[in-house]
Amino acid sequence: MIELLGWVPFFPLLGFLMLALAGRRLPKPPVAWVGVGSVAVSMLLTALIGGQFLSGTRQPYRLVLGNWIEVGDLSVPIGFYLDALSLTMMFVVTGVGLLIHLYAAGFMKDDAGYARFFAYMNLFVSAMLVLVLADNLVLLYLGWEGVGLGSYLLIGFWYEDPNNGYAARKAFVMTRIGDTSLLLGLLLLFIELHTFDIQALMFRAASLWAPGTALPVAVAALLLGGAVGKSAQLPLQSWLPDAMAGPTPVSALIHAATMVTAGVYLIARTHDLFAMAPPVQWIVAVIGALTLLMAGCSALAQTDIKRILAYSTISQIGYMFMALGVGAWSSAIFHLLTHAFFKALLFLAAGAVIFCFHHEHNIFRMGGLHRAMPLAFASFLIGSAALSALPFTSGFYSKHEILSAAYEVSPGLWAAGCLGAVITGLYSFRLVFLVFFGVQPQDVDNRLDWRMSVPLVLLGVLTLFGGMLRIPLDSVFPGLLNPDRNLSLVSVATIAAPFLGLLIAVLLYFKGGFSTLPLAGFGLINRMRMFFFSGWGIDTLYQALAVRPFYFIAKANKNDALDSLYTLVALLGREGHLLARRSQTGHIRWYTSSIALGTVVVIAIGWLS
Amino acid sequence: MSEISIEQGLLLSAALFVLGLIGVLARRNLIMILMAMEVMFNAAGLAFIVAGSRWGQADGQIMFLLILTLAAAEVGVGLGLVLQIFRRFHTLDADSLNGMRG
Numbered sequence: 269m270i271e272l273l274g275w276v277p278f279f280p281l282l283g284f285l286m287l288a289l290a291g292r293r294l295p296k297p298p299v300a301w302v303g304v305g306s307v308a309v310s311m312l313l314t315a316l317i318g319g320q321f322l323s324g325t326r327q328p329y330r331l332v333l334g335n336w337i338e339v340g341d342l343s344v345p346i347g348f349y350l351d352a353l354s355l356t357m358m359f360v361v362t363g364v365g366l367l368i369h370l371y372a373a374g375f376m377k378d379d380a381g382y383a384r385f386f387a388y389m390n391l392f393v394s395a396m397l398v399l400v401l402a403d404n405l406v407l408l409y410l411g412w413e414g415v416g417l418g419s420y421l422l423i424g425f426w427y428e429d430p431n432n433g434y435a436a437r438k439a440f441v442m443t444r445i446g447d448t449s450l451l452l453g454l455l456l457l458f459i460e461l462h463t464f465d466i467q468a469l470m471f472r473a474a475s476l477w478a479p480g481t482a483l484p485v486a487v488a489a490l491l492l493g494g495a496v497g498k499s500a501q502l503p504l505q506s507w508l509p510d511a512m513a514g515p516t517p518v519s520a521l522i523h524a525a526t527m528v529t530a531g532v533y534l535i536a537r538t539h540d541l542f543a544m545a546p547p548v549q550w551i552v553a554v555i556g557a558l559t560l561l562m563a564g565c566s567a568l569a570q571t572d573i574k575r576i577l578a579y580s581t582i583s584q585i586g587y588m589f590m591a592l593g594v595g596a597w598s599s600a601i602f603h604l605l606t607h608a609f610f611k612a613l614l615f616l617a618a619g620a621v622i623f624c625f626h627h628e629h630n631i632f633r634m635g636g637l638h639r640a641m642p643l644a645f646a647s648f649l650i651g652s653a654a655l656s657a658l659p660f661t662s663g664f665y666s667k668h669e670i671l672s673a674a675y676e677v678s679p680g681l682w683a684a685g686c687l688g689a690v691i692t693g694l695y696s697f698r699l700v701f702l703v704f705f706g707v708q709p710q711d712v713d714n715r716l717d718w719r720m721s722v723p724l725v726l727l728g729v730l731t732l733f734g735g736m737l738r739i740p741l742d743s744v745f746p747g748l749l750n751p752d753r754n755l756s757l758v759s760v761a762t763i764a765a766p767f768l769g770l771l772i773a774v775l776l777y778f779k780g781g782f783s784t785l786p787l788a789g790f791g792l793i794n795r796m797r798m799f800f801f802s803g804w805g806i807d808t809l810y811q812a813l814a815v816r817p818f819y820f821i822a823k824a825n826k827n828d829a830l831d832s833l834y835t836l837v838a839l840l841g842r843e844g845h846l847l848a849r850r851s852q853t854g855h856i857r858w859y860t861s862s863i864a865l866g867t868v869v870v871i872a873i874g875w876l877s
Numbered sequence: 878m879s880e881i882s883i884e885q886g887l888l889l890s891a892a893l894f895v896l897g898l899i900g901v902l903a904r905r906n907l908i909m910i911l912m913a914m915e916v917m918f919n920a921a922g923l924a925f926i927v928a929g930s931r932w933g934q935a936d937g938q939i940m941f942l943l944i945l946t947l948a949a950a951e952v953g954v955g956l957g958l959v960l961q962i963f964r965r966f967h968t969l970d971a972d973s974l975n976g977m978r979g
Contacts, residue, residue, distance in 0.1 A: 854978030856910075856971045860901055 291383025446497015553593020693769020
């Protein structure tokens with residue numbers, strides 16, 4: 269079974285090719301069969317491969333399909349590498365991806381670009397599978413860029429609206445900054461260590477480089493740059509909220525199964541390098557802590573249901589980065605797994621709400637839905653509970669592990685994480701109370717397609733119990749820590765933090781109680797709200813720091829200084845032509861005399877020499 | 878019958894050639910230019926004849942026959958063109974026929 273590994277990314281690619289070539293001529297049912305079916309086959313293969321892998325010795329397995337690039341001493345094979353880490357990622361990508369595809373088959377049923385949509389989705393999944401399975405950094409980079417392309421196509425899927433195109437370009441350009449950093453990192457690795465193979469790289473790095481010296485620090489910093497761009501962490505996070513321009517299943521796919529988890533995966537995959545560069549690892553943790561706080565505060569002020577979820581994703585990825593930063597690699601991947609479940613659930617439920625509210629996004633114009641849409645309500649309740657890490661949900665176990673690991677390293681990080689947990693509880697239940705309680709403003713169309721309700725139910729179950737699906741990662745990561753399971757004060761505080769947020773949300777948003785309206789009267793608070801709403805003014809900052817100067821340079825250099833070199837060449841040509849033209853007088857006798865004179869000169873030269 | 882030396886023959890040929898060239902350069906009437914060109918052709922032909930008789934070989938005379946044919950063909954085409962030019966422009970002045978300048 270395990271030899272079939274190469275087929276896992278191939279089937280979605282095949283689906284993409286079929287839909288891209290023939291999709292426009294197919295009616296919708298076969299399009300859905302191809303689009304969902306290709307991912308389903310991959311999921312099935314993953315399950316079979318995973319079964320064999322887990323029941324066996326769990327030795328890493330490598331499959332080389334052929335040579336991709338072979339120049340001099342550079343050799344890049346098309347090779348896949350299976351270990352517990354890539355298997356976990358495969359399960360996330362194909363499993364959650366399959367449910368999202370199934371949901372999308374119902375959600376997009378009235379869209380004219382049905383085939384185009386599934387073609388892009390399959391391409392996206394295929395690229396992500398290549399990314400997680402690649403055994404060398406070049407193939408990983410191929411998947412990395414493929415994911416970037418897929419996200420660009422999907423965010424700008426409704427391209428008739430220029431704003432969507434803008435959001436897509438923004439996502440592409442901002443992640444491209446990180447991609448460039450990653451490319452530099454892997455080229456530096458190749459120059460120094462003469463291979464692209466990840467396992468060989470880790471081995472050579474450990475044997476050739478001393479921990480904490482300049483080289484591992486530089487390489488780790490460059491790789492971190494790539495991870496930060498793809499995973500939407502500070503300071504490259506502002507593309508993710510705008511990426512909500514795409515259809516809701518796309519948001520679910522980007523946030524849960526693919527794309528943003530790529531950065532976390534990259535750091536986990538190259539964790540040996542990061543462990544050798546303590547300053548960079550510390551920066552990873554600090555970036556995670558700052559991002560989770562920043563994104564949490566921004567989520568508090570949003571009114572768009574999808575933007576709240578987008579900021580919550582940034583915040584949760586922040587937790588994963590914090591875990592990576594403190595060396596709790598396997599906790600980070602565990603949180604990635606549980607996050608994939610509950611974030612997909614939340615997005616799909618939000619999609620159902622938006623769908624039934626006739627594409628309304630503002631949570632203040634929703635309300636009272638708990639009677640009309642019990643399934644969406646239950647999904648949101650479970651999802652929010654897991655998101656804010658209430659006990660006995662899967663999110664609780666993963667986040668608790670991260671926070672106790674953070675406490676071992678630095679109480680400051682732990683405190684930031686706990687504060688983040690309070691904020692998480694507040695904003696997730698603010699969302700739940702505003703959307704599902706209170707007065708229902710309008711009639712809703714509450715009939716959900718079975719293709720939309722089945723994924724919701726399955727993801728709900730996974731969100732509650734998905735923590736048990738954890739694949740032990742001891743074979744991949746060094747056992748750095750033994751989580752403190754004692755019911756200490758720290759542990760109690762960690763558990764209590766989300767409840768504090770929930771309590772505040774109940775007081776503020778559940779059936780009145782306190783009202784936030786008087787607070788908005790204070791200038792300072794209002795200004796803070798605007799500040800959070802804009803995502804901490806990052807966009808304005810970039811506008812001033814990068815976009816405006818670029819426009820200025822473009823305007824100042826409208827005539828293109830470099831281009832004048834080529835204008836000069838053209839000018840010389842034209843002047844030469846004018847000069848030569850003078851000799852073309854049209855007088856036959858002038859030509860004859862020139863011929864005669866030329867002959868005399870040639871003969872004279874021949875004579876004299 | 879006294880022999881004509883090759884130097885004398887070639888001198889005559891060169892003189893004829895230069896005269897023809899001067900004619901081509903100095904004349905403005907197209908017909909006169911054509912006539913001057915005939916002189917140049919014949920000068921070249923004379924040089925062949927002289928050289929052929931110097932070495933006692935028939936090649937010089939064969940070349941002269943070729944030049945004669947060539948000159949006849951050239952006159953045929955040339956006069957035809959002159960006729961066309963005169964019909965279209967009502968002049969044979971080579972200097973005023975300068976429409977094809979750069």
